[in-house]
Each structure stands twice: as C-alpha cells, then as structure tokens.
Amino acid sequence: MSTASLIDRRKVVDWLGIAPFMIFAIMFLLLPTLYLVTGAFFNPQGEFTLKNIADLTHPTILSAYWVSIKVSVASSLGGAVIGFFLAWAVVLGGLPRWIRSGLLTFSGVASNFAGVPLAFAFIATLGRTGLVTVLLRDWFGFNLYSTGFNLLSFFGLTITYMFFQIPLMVLILTPALDGMKKEWREASEILGASTWQYWRLVGLPILWPSLMGTTLLLFANAFGAIATAYALTGSSLNIVPILLYAQIRGDVLHNPNLGYALALGMIVITGLSNVVYLWLRSRAERWQK
Amino acid sequence: MKSSRLLAWIAIAIGALYFIVPLIGTFEFSLRMRRGEYSFDAYQSVFSDLQFRATFGYSMLMGFLTIIFGMLLVVPTAYWVRLRLPQLRPVVEFLTLLPLVIPAIVIVFGYLRLYNSSSWLPLTNSTNGTNLLLMFSYMTLSLPYMYRAVDTAMRAIDVATLTEAAESLGAKWPTIMFRCIFPNVMSGVLSGAFITFAIVMGEFTMAALLNRPAFGPYLQLVGANKAYEPSALAIIAFAITWLSIGLLQLVSRFQKTAPAKA
Numbered sequence: 001m002s003t004a005s006l007i008d009r010r011k012v013v014d015w016l017g018i019a020p021f022m023i024f025a026i027m028f029l030l031l032p033t034l035y036l037v038t039g040a041f042f043n044p045q046g047e048f049t050l051k052n053i054a055d056l057t058h059p060t061i062l063s064a065y066w067v068s069i070k071v072s073v074a075s076s077l078g079g080a081v082i083g084f085f086l087a088w089a090v091v092l093g094g095l096p097r098w099i100r101s102g103l104l105t106f107s108g109v110a111s112n113f114a115g116v117p118l119a120f121a122f123i124a125t126l127g128r129t130g131l132v133t134v135l136l137r138d139w140f141g142f143n144l145y146s147t148g149f150n151l152l153s154f155f156g157l158t159i160t161y162m163f164f165q166i167p168l169m170v171l172i173l174t175p176a177l178d179g180m181k182k183e184w185r186e187a188s189e190i191l192g193a194s195t196w197q198y199w200r201l202v203g204l205p206i207l208w209p210s211l212m213g214t215t216l217l218l219f220a221n222a223f224g225a226i227a228t229a230y231a232l233t234g235s236s237l238n239i240v241p242i243l244l245y246a247q248i249r250g251d252v253l254h255n256p257n258l259g260y261a262l263a264l265g266m267i268v269i270t271g272l273s274n275v276v277y278l279w280l281r282s283r284a285e286r287w288q289k
Numbered sequence: 290m291k292s293s294r295l296l297a298w299i300a301i302a303i304g305a306l307y308f309i310v311p312l313i314g315t316f317e318f319s320l321r322m323r324r325g326e327y328s329f330d331a332y333q334s335v336f337s338d339l340q341f342r343a344t345f346g347y348s349m350l351m352g353f354l355t356i357i358f359g360m361l362l363v364v365p366t367a368y369w370v371r372l373r374l375p376q377l378r379p380v381v382e383f384l385t386l387l388p389l390v391i392p393a394i395v396i397v398f399g400y401l402r403l404y405n406s407s408s409w410l411p412l413t414n415s416t417n418g419t420n421l422l423l424m425f426s427y428m429t430l431s432l433p434y435m436y437r438a439v440d441t442a443m444r445a446i447d448v449a450t451l452t453e454a455a456e457s458l459g460a461k462w463p464t465i466m467f468r469c470i471f472p473n474v475m476s477g478v479l480s481g482a483f484i485t486f487a488i489v490m491g492e493f494t495m496a497a498l499l500n501r502p503a504f505g506p507y508l509q510l511v512g513a514n515k516a517y518e519p520s521a522l523a524i525i526a527f528a529i530t531w532l533s534i535g536l537l538q539l540v541s542r543f544q545k546t547a548p549a550k551a
Contacts, residue, residue, distance in 0.1 A: 032399020093297020
C-alpha cells in the first residue's frame with residue numbers, strides 16, 4: 001500500500017467523523033432555508049420571477065413588516081436602555097453583592113421565560129381585570145383603559161417583550177462593564193474630568209460596540225418571536241411572524257410563493273442584524289482582554 | 290459617589306418593580322377563581338385536567354429524547370472538531386449559531402415544505418414520523434446552547450492527551466467516547482440539557498405547526514378558552530424555567546470551583 005492512499009484514508013475517517021453533524025445541519029437547517037429562499041424567486045408554475053418580492057409591497061404585508069419593525073425597535077431600545085442602567089447599577093453603582101448575583105440569576109430565568117406563559121402573566125397584570133388595572137382603579141380612581149391604553153396593541157406588546165429583552169441585555173452587558181478598568185476612571189479624574197465627561201469621552205465610546213451590537217441582537221430576538229404575540233393578541237395584531245403563521249396554516253395570501261418571499265424578508269432582516277452584531281462584538285472584544 | 294449610589298438604587302427599584310409586579314399579578318389572578326376569597330381552585334382544575342397531564346408528559350418525553358439525541362450528535366462532533374478538524378471550527382460554529390439567526394417559524398415552514406406527505410421524505414405522513422421531525426426541530430433550536438455548553442466544557446480538558454492515553458491502554462472508540470470524553474464534559478452536557486429542557490417545555494411554534502399535542506399549544510388553547518387557569522399555568526411554567534435555569538447555574542458554579550481534572 002502506498003503512503004498516498006494511507007493519507008487519503010485518514011482524511012476520509014476525519015470527514016466521516018463529522019458527517020452525522022453535517023448531514024443533520026444540511027437536512028434540518030440549510031435545505032429547509034434554501035427551499036424557501038429559492039421558492040421566493042419562482043412562481044407556482046416553476047418559472048423564475050421577481051414578482052413575489054415586488055408583491056411584498058402589498059399594503060397588508062408592508063404594514064405587517066412596519067409594525068414588526070416598530071415593536072422590535074421599541075422593545076430593543078427600551079430593553080437596551082433599562083438593561084444598561086441595571087447592569088451599570090450592579091457593576092459600578094456600589095450596591096451590595098447579593099443584589100448583583102440576584103439580578104444575574106433572575107435575568108437567566110427571565111430571558112428564558114418567553115412564549116405563551118409570558119402573555120398570560122401580562123394579561124393577569126395589565127389586562128382589563130388585571131391586578132395593576134384593578135388596583136389603579138380602586139385605590140386611585142384611575143381607569144387605565146380610558147386613557148386609550150390597550151395591552152393588545154403595539155405599546156402593550158412592547159412592554160411585554162421587554163420582560164425578556166431587559167434580562168438579555170443585563171446578561172450580555174454585565175461582563176462588558178466588568179471589563180472597564182478602574183484606572184481609566186482614575187486617570188480621567190486626575191486629569192480633571194467630570195463624571196459626565198468621563199462617560200461621554202471614555203466610557204461610552206468603549207462600550208458602544210457592545211451596546212449597539214446587543215441592541216441589534218435584541219432586535220432580531222423580538223423580530224422572530226411569535227408565541228407571546230399570538231397568545232396575547234390572537235391574530236388581531238398584524239405582525240410578520242403572525243402573518244407567516246396564518247399563511248402556513250391556510251395560505252391567506254393565496255400564493256404559496258409569496259409566503260416564501262415573506263419568510264425570505266424575515267431571514268434578511270434577522271440575518272443582517274446578526275451579521276452587524278457579530279462584527280460589532282469582535283470590535284468590542286478588543287477591550288475585554 | 291453618593292449620588293451615583295442613589296441612582297443605582299433607583300434603577301434597581303424600578304427594575305424590580307417591573308419584573309416582580311407581573312409575577313405577583315399572575316399569582317394573585319390565579320388565586321381568584323373562587324368568588325370572594327383566595328383559593329387554589331385554578332391549580333386543582335389544571336392538575337385534574339387530563340389534557341394537561343397528557344401534553345405535559347408528551348413535552349417532557351420530547352425534552353428527554355431531544356437531550357439524549359442532541360448530546361449524541363453534539364459531543365462527538367465537538368470532540369472530533371477539537372481533535373482532528375480544527376480548521377473546520379469556524380464552519381461548525383457558524384452552523385450551530387444559525388438557529389439563532391433564522392426565526393423558528395421560518396425553519397418549521399421549510400420542514401413543512403420539504404418533508405410533507407408528497408415530498409421525497411414524507412415524515413409528516415405518520416404520527417411517529419412527525420414526532421421524529423418535531424424532535425429534530427427541537428434539536429435544531431437547542432443546538433446553539435448545547436454546542437456552546439459542551440465546547441466550553443471541552444476547552445477545560447486536554448482532548449488529545451486523553452485520547453492518546455486511552456488508545457495506548459487499548460481502548461476502542463466507544464470506550465473513549467462514553468467512558469473518557471462524556472464523563473469529563475458532564476458539566477457542559479448538564480448545562481446544555483437543562484436549557485434544552487426549558488426551551489422544549491415552553492415551545493409553541495414548532496409543535497403547533499406540526500400539529501403535535503405538546504405543552505405549548507395546550508397553554509395557548511387554555512389561554513383562549515379559560516379565565517383563571519392560564520395564570521396558574523403561567524406560574525407553573527415559570528417554576529419549571531426557574532428550576533431548569535437554577536440547576537444550570539448550580540452546575541456551572543461547580544464547574545468553576547472544580548476545574549479540569551484531566
């Protein structure tokens with residue numbers, strides 16, 4: 001036997017070892033996605049067309065994308081700002097140690113507490129007979145629902161989504177804040193900088209890739225979520241995942257290939273925000289060594 | 290310094306308010322079933338519901354199967370990539386992160402088109418085929434978490450030396466895999482298992498679209514039809530999540546205090 005064939009055999013064994021994973025990834029990740037992506041560019045007769053993409057500008061679909069983007073932007077920005085202040089409070093605020101571990105443990109749980117039960121929790125709290133609604137009415141004579149507030153709306157969905165968005169921000173940002181060296185703060189104080197100047201000229205410029213990147217991650221997270229919204233609003237709120245759900249169930253768009261285009265639009269949006277997130281994260285890691 | 294501490298307390302207070310009020314609200318609501326007084330009637334009604342037991346059991350079974358088959362896929366792959374194919378590492382890592390990028394509803398949409406009754410591999414034709422497809426979909430969903438947990442645990446052990454030592458003692462590959470590698474990355478396997486369990490127990494989209502009687506679709510159905518039971522179920526679901534994540538954090542704490550023995 002020649003040495004060449006020996007090397008080949010070793011290579012074959014190497015590749016065989018990873019074959020199960022590759023087959024799994026191709027069958028249950030890549031092929032299903034590719035099927036939809038290519039399907040978006042064909043008509044039911046199997047001819048190439050860009051009409052499905054153009055049809056995404058139909059008012060119903062456009063408004064679904066618009067509401068989805070609004071909810072995702074609002075809940076990711078809200079989650080980012082509040083999450084930042086919470087992470088800042090436990091890392092740099094000089095609070096007792098147990099608050100930090102308590103917040104991090106709770107964040108681990110709450111960031112995974114999504115889906116249908118989360119919708120129930122908010123209905124029981126801010127729904128028409130929810131605890132907060134009733135207490136506001138009985139104690140302060142304040143009728144929340146007369147102000148135009150409605151849990152089954154853009155605003156209600158945003159508040160609900162923030163229950164898993166804020167903890168995710170806390171979990172990702174705490175290590176980034178831990179990485180900020182005390183020396184930077186001391187150096188700027190010795191040079192006469194105020195707290196505001198320190199944050200504006202040193203702190204935030206270092207943190208912004210983490211902040212921006214995580215906000216994008218939260219955006220994608222909210223954009224693809226469906227269970228909470230579906231349990232909360234049924235199909236009354238027109239967002240992309242719910243529209244796609246209805247399309248899968250009963251072809252409400254009356255064109256299967258338009259459904260593929262709808263899915264393609266979701267992949268493009270979540271894909272782009274994840275790509276930018278990964279790029280920003282690699283920049284942020286320079287400061288965390 | 291003093292004002293910043295005050296600000297920190299205010300931030301924590303507002304955060305605590307936002308997170309605790311919905312939990313209190315849910316708990317209070319779940320006790321309101323009997324008119325005029327608090328009772329655990331809603332919980333009793335939930336636990337005596339046959340549908341609850343059936344769907345809860347189904348999702349638990351699915352969770353266990355997903356963990357077992359997921360680990361059988363992930364651990365050897367992570368091992369092999371570290372030992373023999375380090376150049377493939379970025380590719381494998383990218384693939385394991387894809388389920389976070391592609392929304393679950395899109396992935397299951399693809400399954401329904403690829404594996405429906407008139408396709409080349411009609412998995413949805415039979416109940417067991419659909420169950421299998423649902424398990425694969427859960428494996429896909431948990432892949433990012435499982436792979437990262439196992440790979441982190443594997444970083445702490447010297448895979449190459451461990452393998453050589455086992456080989457020179459005459460071990461065959463099943464022995465290497467199940468008696469050397471698996472026990473050494475147990476903390477990672479357990480972390481991955483707990484988070485997978487939490488994901489599978491609450492998952493709605495995949496099970497609903499594949500028409501399987503899982504816990505998630507059951508929750509949605511109860512929510513649409515009953516008043517107090519949903520709150521009781523939300524409390525139960527929160528307890529399950531808390532338990533899974535609590536165990537996960539316990540395991541990872543042990544991992545930190547007792548670093549690699551290998």
